[in-house]
Amino acid sequence: MKSSIRILAVAAAATLAVSAYAGGHNLVTPDINDPVTLRINIMQNVGASAGLVSAMMKGTIPFEPLAAQAALVTINTAALGLSGLFPAGMPENMRSSAAPAIWTDAAGFKAAIAKFIADSDDAKLFPPESVEELRDAFSVLGGNCKACHKAFRIKR
Numbered sequence: 001m002k003s004s005i006r007i008l009a010v011a012a013a014a015t016l017a018v019s020a021y022a023g024g025h026n027l028v029t030p031d032i033n034d035p036v037t038l039r040i041n042i043m044q045n046v047g048a049s050a051g052l053v054s055a056m057m058k059g060t061i062p063f064e065p066l067a068a069q070a071a072l073v074t075i076n077t078a079a080l081g082l083s084g085l086f087p088a089g090m091p092e093n094m095r096s097s098a099a100p101a102i103w104t105d106a107a108g109f110k111a112a113i114a115k116f117i118a119d120s121d122d123a124k125l126f127p128p129e130s131v132e133e134l135r136d137a138f139s140v141l142g143g144n145c146k147a148c149h150k151a152f153r154i155k156r
């Protein structure tokens, strides 16, 4: 009983985090034939997961190991799926914030994805059992967001 109330509370908080996130951004309809729409949706899911993790780290919602693990696994799933979603030669999409460096420095971009996979895999293999462990895991994993965005994302 107690744990189901806790799960409900976490689910409610997660919904809030997601809707707060989605509210500030344009939603893009995923189109199976358009990798740009797929990667934007994947990144938005990563953003929502990171939002849940940071709310736990800030203490605005209670630490819940299974919810933290689900968020980290979602980020790992995104990392695993990224490499095929940036084909060269697509028509320019004004909704995309992908930087030209993705194609001019393809090796660098691939290395950034490989690091994102490795760091999120660690978080998956050693699921955090406390908020301190979550902080440790995300201090490494979270660095990927900033580093890759700085090199491979432009402002629109």
Ligand code: HEC
Binding pocket: 025, 026, 036, 039, 040, 043, 044, 046, 047, 050, 075, 095, 096, 097, 098, 099, 109, 112, 113, 116, 141, 142, 144, 145, 146, 148, 149, 152, 153
């Ligand atoms: C290996 C590179 C890479 C990593 C690592 C990465 N991102 Fe991204 N991210 C991108 C690229 C490229 C885009 C732009 C995609 C596009 O618009 O085509 C993007 C876009 C986004 C967006 C904007 C989606 C939208 O609505 O347009 C969010 C939010 C985001 N990333 C969150 C994160 C978070 C949080 C992390 C870390 C947990 C992260 N990303 C890690 C490459 C990365």
